[in-house]
Amino acid sequence: MPDTLTADLGVFDSGVGGLSVLRELRALLPHENIVYVADSANVPYGTKPPEVIRHRSMAIARFLVEKRHARAVVVACNTATTHAVNLLRQTFSGVPFVGMEPAIKPAAAATRSGVVGVLATDATLDGERFASLTKRHAEGIEVLTQGCPGLVEQVEAGDLSGPRTIDLLQRYTAPLLAGGADTIVLGCTHYPFLRDTLQGLLGPTVTLIDTAAAVARQTARVLADRHDPDASGAAGRVVFFTSGDPGAVRRSLERLWEEPVQEVNQLEV
Numbered sequence: 001m002p003d004t005l006t007a008d009l010g011v012f013d014s015g016v017g018g019l020s021v022l023r024e025l026r027a028l029l030p031h032e033n034i035v036y037v038a039d040s041a042n043v044p045y046g047t048k049p050p051e052v053i054r055h056r057s058m059a060i061a062r063f064l065v066e067k068r069h070a071r072a073v074v075v076a077c078n079t080a081t082t083h084a085v086n087l088l089r090q091t092f093s094g095v096p097f098v099g100m101e102p103a104i105k106p107a108a109a110a111t112r113s114g115v116v117g118v119l120a121t122d123a124t125l126d127g128e129r130f131a132s133l134t135k136r137h138a139e140g141i142e143v144l145t146q147g148c149p150g151l152v153e154q155v156e157a158g159d160l161s162g163p164r165t166i167d168l169l170q171r172y173t174a175p176l177l178a179g180g181a182d183t184i185v186l187g188c189t190h191y192p193f194l195r196d197t198l199q200g201l202l203g204p205t206v207t208l209i210d211t212a213a214a215v216a217r218q219t220a221r222v223l224a225d226r227h228d229p230d231a232s233g234a235a236g237r238v239v240f241f242t243s244g245d246p247g248a249v250r251r252s253l254e255r256l257w258e259e260p261v262q263e264v265n266q267l268e269v
Contacts, residue, residue, distance in 0.1 A: 003239045003265055007035040009223065010064030010073040012057075015043035015156050015244075016252045017190030018076030021100070022238070023257070024216035025074065029223065032236040035068045037267060038253075040244025044152040045079040046121025046188070053123065057084035058091065059269040063241075065092050072222050074215065075099045076189050078120060082127035096222045102130065102187035103209045105137035110207050111183040115142045117176030120187030122147040144179045148172045148188070155190040158255040161197045169198055177202070186210040193256055241267040 009029070011022055015038050022036055037060050039045075045053050057080045064070040073095060075081045075088070081099035088097045102124065107116045116138065124130055125145045134143050151172070154165045176184060184206060186192055192210045199208060242249040246264040253261045 003263065005033055005035060005068070005237055005239045007064065007068040007070040008032040008236065009034045009219065010037070010061075010068060010070035011035070011076050012037040012039065012060045012064065012073070012080075013077040013189055014038075014045040014080070015040050015152065015190070016249070016256055017152065017155060017188060017193070018074075019253070019256050020189050020192040020210070021074060021076040021212045021215055024212045025219060026238070028216045028220045030235055032223065034236065034238045035064060035070065036238060036240050037064065038240070038242045038244070038249055039267075040156070040242045040249050042243065043156055044121065045077060046123045046152060047149070048123065050083040050123070053080055053083040054087055056080075057088060060267075061088050061092060061097075063267065063269050065095050070095065072096045072098065072219065074219055076215075078102060078188050079123045082124050082129045098215060098219045098222060100189060100211060100215060101133055102185045103211045103214075104133050104143065104185065107183045107185045107209050108138045108141045110209065111141060111181075113180050113182040114140070115144065115180040115182065117173070117179070117181035117184040118143060118145045118187050119148050119151075119172060119176075119184060119191060120145065121152070122149070124187055142179070144176050144181055146172050146176055148191075151194070152188065152190045155193050155256075156252060158252055160193055165194065165197065166201065169194065169201055173198070173202060177206075181206070183207045183209060239265065241265045243267045243269070
């Protein structure tokens with residue numbers, strides 16, 4: 001029988017990449033009960049049409065809000081944020097949704113060369129939100145973008161440093177480096193799991209930036225306004241659901257979460 005935990009916070013992603021956000025949330029909010037949904041049957045979102053991304057995001061949000069009574073939801077996926085977060089906020093007007101955006105603003109502040117590179121899915125880079133973000137926060141900065149087909153699948157498979165992963169990383173970063181980028185934005189929640197490998201390839205002169213910690217801080221502010229913290233000091237629980245194969249997803253979760261995962265529940269949406 002699926003775990004019936006009522007969530008203080010819901011979190012979802014196309015797969016296991018949102019764990020990069022979840023670990024920051026757990027560090028800041030250790031007493032909150034969290035339900036995490038990996039839509040693994042439909043990963044990656046970055047190759048899907050916008051209407052499919054919106055449909056899946058709506059179905060998962062409905063599960064988290066109506067079935068798990070989440071007080072807030074983190075859309076721990078840049079692609080889903082790009083194409084669905086406005087619809088989610090309109091549909092579930094009483095529940096705050098915290099989305100992901102590529103870290104253009106801090107990257108623009110950090111660059112020394114005046115050139116910022118962005119690694120992201122094609123669906124994120126093609127969205128209006130990304131164009132608006134760049135226009136607002138990168139005035140006077142050259143922003144080079146690079147879609148990264150295949151990287152999400154490598155992370156989902158737990159291959160963070162194998163030959164295929166290294167080949168993809170070298171291929172996708174080469175044009176950014178050639179263009180003078182000294183700061184690179186990890187614009188997908190899967191990519192922080194490749195940070196060590198990527199930094200080793202690029203060297204210490206290239207700065208890597210993602211937004212997981214900033215999203216966790218914003219979520220903590222939102223939850224502080226929604227309910228009082230647990231005065232008992234008891235540790236919160238994390239319960240996992242997936243639309244894919246629970247056994248396979250459990251193995252992926254344990255590799256990336258680096259904690260025992262007791263159970264992964266089947267999501268029927």
